[in-house]
Amino acid sequence: MTAKVFIDGAAGTTGLEIRDRLAGRADIELIAVAEERRKDPAARAEALNAADAVVLCLPDDAAREAVALIANPAVRVIDASTAHRTAADWAYGFAELDPDQRDTLAAATRISNPGCYPTGFLALVRPLVRAGLLPADTPLSVNAVSGYSGGGKSMIAMFEDPASPDATDTAFRAYALNLGHKHVPEMQKRAGLAHPPIFLPSVAKTYRGMLVEVPLHLHLLPGRPTGAAIRELLAAAYDSSRVVRVITDDRPVLTIEQAAGTDRLELFVHADEKAGQARLVAALDNLGKGAAGAAVQNLNIALGLNEIEGLRL
Numbered sequence: 001m002t003a004k005v006f007i008d009g010a011a012g013t014t015g016l017e018i019r020d021r022l023a024g025r026a027d028i029e030l031i032a033v034a035e036e037r038r039k040d041p042a043a044r045a046e047a048l049n050a051a052d053a054v055v056l057c058l059p060d061d062a063a064r065e066a067v068a069l070i071a072n073p074a075v076r077v078i079d080a081s082t083a084h085r086t087a088a089d090w091a092y093g094f095a096e097l098d099p100d101q102r103d104t105l106a107a108a109t110r111i112s113n114p115g116c117y118p119t120g121f122l123a124l125v126r127p128l129v130r131a132g133l134l135p136a137d138t139p140l141s142v143n144a145v146s147g148y149s150g151g152g153k154s155m156i157a158m159f160e161d162p163a164s165p166d167a168t169d170t171a172f173r174a175y176a177l178n179l180g181h182k183h184v185p186e187m188q189k190r191a192g193l194a195h196p197p198i199f200l201p202s203v204a205k206t207y208r209g210m211l212v213e214v215p216l217h218l219h220l221l222p223g224r225p226t227g228a229a230i231r232e233l234l235a236a237a238y239d240s241s242r243v244v245r246v247i248t249d250d251r252p253v254l255t256i257e258q259a260a261g262t263d264r265l266e267l268f269v270h271a272d273e274k275a276g277q278a279r280l281v282a283a284l285d286n287l288g289k290g291a292a293g294a295a296v297q298n299l300n301i302a303l304g305l306n307e308i309e310g311l312r313l
């Protein structure tokens with residue numbers, strides 16, 4: 001049996017990536033809307049209600065509008081936007097995050113795909129909070145760098161098209177300097193933290209890939225955990241996953257390209273035991289496990305298919 005899937009926003013950066021991953025699959029039939037009608041609410045409503053599952057690859061307002069257009073209660077929704085990531089009535093689409101999360105997703109009709117930065121942050125932090133190694137009121141910060149496709153079509157134009165009104169030739173820039181980035185509430189809530197982390201994102205002149213880093217003062221944590229203990233805890237949390245991997249060889253450098261072009265999420269723990277300091281780093285592709293890879297994984301789970309079918313591992 002084939003499942004009918006509609007990608008709303010299929011012409012965008014994330015939508016095209018998802019289409020690539022689904023192309024050629026015998027278990028999925030894509031519903032298409034003609035190019036000239038792809039923003040027409042009537043055409044979208046028809047496709048949204050005819051599908052077994054829909055993936056929303058839209059700006060937040062258009063994603064909310066798409067959800068409102070769905071009248072068929074059988075349709076399963078995977079929303080790649082920020083619109084529903086902290087909503088209580090949406091399941092959070094990160095299967096590896098907690099032991100019962102996969103079952104929650106399999107039963108859900110509304111799944112919110114995590115943000116790209118929160119995916120790296122939560123993978124590093126959530127198991128530590130759950131185990132009590134990081135008390136919920138620990139003050140945390142998150143340093144991160146993303147490829148420019150993280151900002152969708154408009155940011156791609158900024159970096160690639162000199163005629164774009166916002167064209168830039170910078171190699172690297174820090175942003176969200178007002179500390180009000182849209183991913184912060186999601187990071188706090190889904191990690192189970194009492195305080196929002198300080199988030200320091202940046203964008204580099206490369207198309208895709210990201211590094212997300214959480215520094216820890218181990219000597220200030222209860223029991224002064226070692227880097228090895230953190231690594232073991234993370235390895236145990238993800239031991240059955242082919243997507244989330246704890247890398248144990250010591251590397252002198254990590255690059256933004258580390259996991260680019262894949263749907264993997266690679267985790268690294270580096271520590272100076274004497275100084276009582278650690279750097280936890282996640283490497284992923286903002287368009288892989290940070291968006292399209294996660295959406296396809298969630299789609300597979302929602303449809304009862306092999307969870308990693310179509311993923312680039």
Ligand SMILES: NC(=O)C1=CN([C@@H]2O[C@H](COP(=O)(O)OP(=O)(O)OC[C@H]3O[C@@H](n4cnc5c(N)ncnc54)[C@H](OP(=O)(O)O)[C@@H]3O)[C@@H](O)[C@H]2O)C=CC1
Pocket residue numbers: 008009010011012013014015038039040056057058059060062080081082114115116149150151152153154286287290291
């Ligand atoms: N890029 C990334 O790395 C990540 C993106 N996301 C999220 O995924 C979503 C999509 O992002 P991204 O693909 O980067 O964005 P893009 O801007 O590249 O694509 C968005 C697409 O939605 C289309 N669109 C806009 N409004 C409507 C509408 N009313 N009806 C139908 N189509 C519409 C746009 O049309 P047009 O082509 O005409 O502009 C465009 O094709 C966003 O919510 C983003 O936050 C999540 C994680 C990572």
Ligand SMILES: CC(=O)N[C@@H](CCC(=O)OP(=O)(O)O)C(=O)O
Pocket residue numbers: 080081082114115116117146147148149150151155182183201202203
């Ligand atoms: C480099 C860059 O600009 N990245 C985007 C985040 C990616 C995005 O918009 O996607 P999600 O919120 O859906 O994860 C930003 O910081 O706003």
